[in-house]
Amino acid sequence: MNPIEDREKDVEGEENLSVIASPSSSTTGDTYIKIPLRSSTLVNSLRGCGLSNVRIDTENLRQNLTMPQYLRCAMRDSIRLQDLITEETRTIDSVDNEITAERTPLVVFINPRSGGRHGPVLKERLQHLMSEEQVLDLVDVKPDEFIRYGLKCLEMLADKGDTCAREIRERIRIVVAGGDGTVGWVLGCLTELHKYGREPVPPVAIIPLGTGNDLSRSFGWGGSFPFSWRQAIKRTLYKASTGPICRLDSWRISITMPEGTIVEPPHSLKQIEGCTFDEDIEDEEGLPEKVICYDGVFYNYFSTGMDAQVAYGFHHLRNEKPYLAQGPIANKIIYSGYSCTQGWFLTPCTSDPKLRGLKNILRMHVKKVNSSEWERIPVPTSVRAIVALNLHSYGSGRNPWGNLKPEYLEKRGFVEAQVDDGLLEIFGLKQGWHASFVMVELISAKHIAQAAAIRLEIRGGEWKDAYLQMDGEPWKQPLSREHSTFVEIKREPFQSFMVRGD
16 A cells, blocks of 8 residues: 555544635635734644644545646646647546536745755655646756746636636746745746736745744744644645735845855845946945846845844755754754854954944945935844844744834834835844844844835955845845945735734
């Protein structure tokens, strides 16, 4: 007997959910909710991963999630051949072609390198619960390839009068099994659908396989991969197909640097022909005549400074010694130990100015709420890391911005933070001890500003490199003595759609 089928029998429940309900199929028909975010506890993490007493019938779940065979094969062939396969050459099963009101098909992107050693086994389990064609390994199929060929294949079949393809296209949802970086990658690719009017844009659910999993925590999917994942995965897929949908701000980041700069950016940053910056700010150094530009989107946070440097070193250590990456718990232990070796705690005692605060290299302008003017914001002398945060979850579920009282908000000119309010919360971390107290939520981080747009000028001089990261993906940014590197962050006009798991 297939070991997967054998395990399935062990977890079958007595309760049979013969009808699986889901929200309306189109973007306009879904009910979008706005739920205040909160810090994740262990109980919330487990609940978000689907641990409950409700039993899910496997056959009914599979019927609800699985596309008709002829459609999923057409999508698979379109992706493999990178050509749109819309000529129907297969015999269409009449049962397959029936679309019931309850069917909400899923497509799962899985990062096999996440989740310790669970990735390949989880992939096999998902393929058993749905179909092989609907579980896409990110090593083999990139999200943009799915959108360009797989999803487009559905759209073209729908345009030819295939009502089944039309229903599937309207109701399809995406599940991302990976960490924050993987989720952001998929969300960024889905943004292209907005630009070209290819709506509705599928909402996204999450199976948390990363280390921090802050996006997952923020939308009720939990903060870690549960130990009893084989039982929990069915309930997670059920929630992904039925959960309510909410909105998430996305932020466009543009980086301009002198031509000839050699940089290895994360995959979510792409080189583009040119960037245009607002003319309202007078730059002391100015841009050189020849520049190179990178462009990307983030959803949780952007940061620069010591936290990004530690993350960069940890990622390289893990890549060089992959046997250390045995799962989120091991990653966190190694990360904590590695941060102690990078000067996060001891450099305030040194007299070398290049190892001190970001004020030496950074100049910051922001546009505040309901303002169209750029305002210079001084960088506090003691700050060694600056974070622009979109969610309430940072560093594995912490809320460094804090739950601020109304009187303090009014005094500082702040508003209550939400994931869809068009604002980023900018805060600073001073050094390792300060960051440690912030991470255990004994104190709040140093509040700097709330902004609808941010512009950073990073100057070289004594510093040869700066370290930056966005949504858990760090990189080293070489600096020039003669010219500055500019980072500009603005809100995207389109919001992303997320499925809530709580």
